[in-house]
Amino acid sequence: MKPPASSRLFHTLRALQHENPLGLPRTGTIPRMQRGLPERRKIKDVAKVVAVSSAKGGVGKSTVAANLSLAFARQGHRAGILDTDIFGPSIPTLFNLSGEPRLSLNNQLLPMSNYGVKTMSMGYLVGEDAPVVWRGLMVMKALQQLLHEVEWGGLDVLVLDLPPGTGDTQLSITQQIVLDGSVIVTTPHTLAVKDAVKGINMFKKVNVPILGLVQNMTLFNCPHCHHDTAVFGSNDKVQRVCREHGIQVLGDIPLHPSIGDDGEQGKPTVVSEPDSSRSQAFMSIAAQIGKQIGL
């Protein structure tokens, strides 16, 4: 008798887990060569690399990544941002940049700059609105180009804006690139926090240090009655997850219409409202990250 589909699926997943197709380490420290993984490479001419990640989309990852790169620049570092979200690039909009990047004499992509930050995005190469209907192999090829064929020309810190999820792109990046740390972004929503845990576990599995968690859209301060409201729920869940996983909360970013508007108009909060408390929140998070990675 044929087993029901659900049970077949269960056994297939079990078998895949057993085979460990992604070559993830199951325990502790098996030497890298023995696992057959490629050596992690440094991104050329870049001193420190920080990945901003969340397993969920729409939690403000790109907004946080963009503001952090701008905060690093304001703190005097040579900063860049690499948009690795091949299917949904946001950096061209957030930095108000478009057009095709030029090639260097060495045939490398030259980043485009605004507000003192160098940027590279798939959005420049295929157009932000173009639907990218690609198979895995093409995505991986595009990713390789973004990771290894950009002439950054000397950066103190590069922020990677990761796509949502814990799939091929995230694993390729974490396994191929020397990352100095990762920052997890979540909102207080129960579902977002659950997904944040997946992100935490992925970074733990691939031995990338987790620098901390940024809670975005935490409180909304009503402009009329000036009361703070936890629109998306209390931050107890985030605190608990951080305690359980030994991770620190790097800071809270409020839910504020101008954070969304600033980004969508191509001038993120750190440059459009540099003296606001919102901008200070990003600056403080960047300073803590900088301290941890030795910027």
Ligand SMILES: Nc1ncnc2c1ncn2[C@@H]1O[C@H](COP(=O)(O)OP(=O)(O)O)[C@@H](O)[C@H]1O
């Ligand atoms: N703190 C915030 N307050 C208000 N709007 C925000 C905030 N953070 C992000 N947004 C908005 O939420 C939407 C999703 O943010 P985005 O950075 O694109 O998320 P992700 O990269 O995780 O998909 C965007 O329209 C953005 O402008």
Ligand SMILES: [Mg+2]
């Ligand atoms: Mg994004």
